[in-house]
Amino acid sequence: MTEIFGVPTQALFGQLLIGLINGSFYALLSLGLAVIFGLLNIINFAHGAQYMMGAFVAYLLLNKLGIGYWWALVIVPLVVGASGVVIERLMLSRLYKLDHLYGLLLTFGLALIIQGLFRNEYGSSGQPYQIPEQLMGGQNLGFMFLPNYRAWIIGASLVVCLSTWFVIERTRLGAYLRAATENPQLVQAFGVNVPRMITLTYGFGVALAALAGVMAAPVYQVSPQMGADLIIVVFAVVVIGGMGSILGAVVTGFGLGLIEGLTKVFYPEASATVIFIIMAIVLLVRPAGLFGTQK
Amino acid sequence: MSSVPTTPHVAVAPGLTGNSAAEQRTHLIAFAVMALIFALAPLVVYPVFMMKVMCFALFACAFNLLIGFGGLLSFGHAMFLGFAGYASAHAAKIWGFTPEFAILFGTACATLLGWLAGMLAIRRQGIYFAMITLALAQMVFFFCLQAPFTGGEDGIQAVPRGRLFGFIDMSQPLAMYALVLAIFLGGFAFIYRVVHSPFGQVLKAIRENEQRAISLGYDTDRFKLVAFVLSATLAGLAGATKALVFQLASLTDVHWSMSGEVVLMTLLGGLGTVFGPVVGAAVIITMQNYLAQLGAWVTVVQGVIFVICVLAFRRGIVGELGAWLKKSL
Numbered sequence: 001m002t003e004i005f006g007v008p009t010q011a012l013f014g015q016l017l018i019g020l021i022n023g024s025f026y027a028l029l030s031l032g033l034a035v036i037f038g039l040l041n042i043i044n045f046a047h048g049a050q051y052m053m054g055a056f057v058a059y060l061l062l063n064k065l066g067i068g069y070w071w072a073l074v075i076v077p078l079v080v081g082a083s084g085v086v087i088e089r090l091m092l093s094r095l096y097k098l099d100h101l102y103g104l105l106l107t108f109g110l111a112l113i114i115q116g117l118f119r120n121e122y123g124s125s126g127q128p129y130q131i132p133e134q135l136m137g138g139q140n141l142g143f144m145f146l147p148n149y150r151a152w153i154i155g156a157s158l159v160v161c162l163s164t165w166f167v168i169e170r171t172r173l174g175a176y177l178r179a180a181t182e183n184p185q186l187v188q189a190f191g192v193n194v195p196r197m198i199t200l201t202y203g204f205g206v207a208l209a210a211l212a213g214v215m216a217a218p219v220y221q222v223s224p225q226m227g228a229d230l231i232i233v234v235f236a237v238v239v240i241g242g243m244g245s246i247l248g249a250v251v252t253g254f255g256l257g258l259i260e261g262l263t264k265v266f267y268p269e270a271s272a273t274v275i276f277i278i279m280a281i282v283l284l285v286r287p288a289g290l291f292g293t294q295k
Numbered sequence: 296m297s298s299v300p301t302t303p304h305v306a307v308a309p310g311l312t313g314n315s316a317a318e319q320r321t322h323l324i325a326f327a328v329m330a331l332i333f334a335l336a337p338l339v340v341y342p343v344f345m346m347k348v349m350c351f352a353l354f355a356c357a358f359n360l361l362i363g364f365g366g367l368l369s370f371g372h373a374m375f376l377g378f379a380g381y382a383s384a385h386a387a388k389i390w391g392f393t394p395e396f397a398i399l400f401g402t403a404c405a406t407l408l409g410w411l412a413g414m415l416a417i418r419r420q421g422i423y424f425a426m427i428t429l430a431l432a433q434m435v436f437f438f439c440l441q442a443p444f445t446g447g448e449d450g451i452q453a454v455p456r457g458r459l460f461g462f463i464d465m466s467q468p469l470a471m472y473a474l475v476l477a478i479f480l481g482g483f484a485f486i487y488r489v490v491h492s493p494f495g496q497v498l499k500a501i502r503e504n505e506q507r508a509i510s511l512g513y514d515t516d517r518f519k520l521v522a523f524v525l526s527a528t529l530a531g532l533a534g535a536t537k538a539l540v541f542q543l544a545s546l547t548d549v550h551w552s553m554s555g556e557v558v559l560m561t562l563l564g565g566l567g568t569v570f571g572p573v574v575g576a577a578v579i580i581t582m583q584n585y586l587a588q589l590g591a592w593v594t595v596v597q598g599v600i601f602v603i604c605v606l607a608f609r610r611g612i613v614g615e616l617g618a619w620l621k622k623s624l
Binding site: 037042043091094095098100101102104105106108109110111112113114115116117119120228229232233235236238239269272273276277279280283284287 | 418419423425434440441562593595597598602604
């Protein structure tokens with residue numbers, strides 16, 4: 001068997017692949033956080049819970065209604081995103097005039113409620129979710145075996161991330177969005193309905209989390225706790241990348257996933273903490289984050 | 296992102312701006328009443344329960360020092376509580392320290408950890424500060440999960456309470472209670488003193504308007520770091536004491552949900568009030584005690600309290616009471 005630095009290539013590429021998969025989810029989730037933060041100036045602590053909801057709704061669609069993976073990819077973000085719209089209208093919109101920390105506290109409370117409710121209903125153990133038929137099997141690339149579903153996750157999340165970037169940076173709608181981020185009063189004065197835009201932005205960010213949840217369902221087990229620890233890692237990713245740029249969030253997400261994968265190969269004891277250690281180093285060297293600008 | 300208001304600060308209960316003689320008298324009376332309640336409580340309530348309340352009350356007061364008077368929301372205070380607990384449990388059990396040195400050692404470890412974490416966290420403000428402290432606390436959690444001396448999932452069990460100063464047997468419930476009471480009241484009085492010192496006033500100035508404090512010549516980062524270290528130290532004192540009370544140091548105390556709980560206690564009692572954290576801690580611990588058999592519903596109830604507090608009840612119990620009595624409590 002071939003080896004690199006004393007590590008079998010199979011293991012190395014396998015962990016790199018897992019790193020890329022994790023990175024896909026870091027990227028999708030930190031992208032959603034960044035989009036919400038840009039316009040609402042709050043950190044959505046419920047993001048992990050909404051990601052979990054996405055996976056659960058997909059699971060319920062399959063097991064209660066017999067609706068499969070492909071439809072779930074469309075339906076779940078709409079359903080969970082709609083719940084986000086309700087939350088924004090009923091609760092978050094009352095907090096914009098207050099300190100932003102209240103938004104964090106409110107969404108933390110919501111995360112506790114959502115996770116507690118799902119745990120009451122489904123217990124703490126994970127539920128399996130079948131990989132869709134079309135994506136079963138895999139390719140032998142010569143140096144490693146690539147399961148089709150994993151390739152799909154990486155590809156799909158790249159496409160979603162890049163199209164979000166395109167919409168925000170290259171379209172008229174995105175221009176409104178960026179303008180409202182800079183100066184909401186002025187944009188409102190031009191006749192753009194800013195409150196509605198804020199609501200829809202939150203809904204979109206939540207829908208992204210839900211989409212990530214659907215994609216994660218076949219890879220990880222569907223469990224009420226699946227988002228709770230993940231969101232803390234994503235926070236660290238966001239601190240490292242800085243929330244100023246969309247591409248920054250994507251690059252940081254994938255990059256840190258890869259680094260985490262490599263750590264699993266060469267020094268497994270640190271794999272759970274490596275991202276936090278990188279965060280500490282980045283804070284020392286570049287407090288604003290790799291792609292951020294210090295205000 | 297430039298639409299961020301330039302003076303972000305958490306709404307704080309009225310008062311606490313000056314420290315008049317009348318206000319000090321009110322606080323002194325309230326403190327005496329509180330001390331009396333905690334001293335007499337074991338006659339009617341299970342003492343271990345009261346000791347738990349006091350440990351968490353001190354923890355919440357330490358947290359409040361940072362958010363209520365420094366405007367810094369830490370979402371990782373569990374690392375100080377839990378890590379100090381491990382340190383003092385290890386010192387008492389393996390090294391055979393007497394309780395006072397075990398507690399001191401645990402507290403010192405929290406101070407050191409607070410200094411390291413504070414150096415990193417104060418580099419960013421507001422929401423980032425919260426995320427950084429949360430991430431650092433998660434790192435400490437994984438460290439405690441993997442380090443050989445913490446016992447992993449089992450924690451450190453059967454920690455001996457030992458003999459205080461070498462001759463007072465701490466396995467006597469009354470002696471332990473007296474020690475916890477002394478630590479709690481001492482910690483509380485210390486925090487009160489800090490808040491009402493010139494240092495505390497500068498801290499408030501930084502919370503209200505950091506730019507202005509800088510232009511007045513204050514090295515705001517240093518003040519924030521000192522506040523963070525003080526808060527970490529007192530949280531560690533609470534954790535080290537708690538480990539001896541329950542004779543246990545476990546992962547529960549370093550988990551992020553514990554960081555959330557202390558935020559909830561302080562928010563419910565009243566951010567930036569003197570007595571709020573104590574009331575909040577008592578309410579939450581009592582609630583957990585009665586709802587314990589409901590399992591995950593406790594989490595849901597806590598989440599609901601969070602949402603209600605943020606939406607409609609931002610001054611908290613003591614803040615509302617103070618507003619009603621037109622006094623700052």
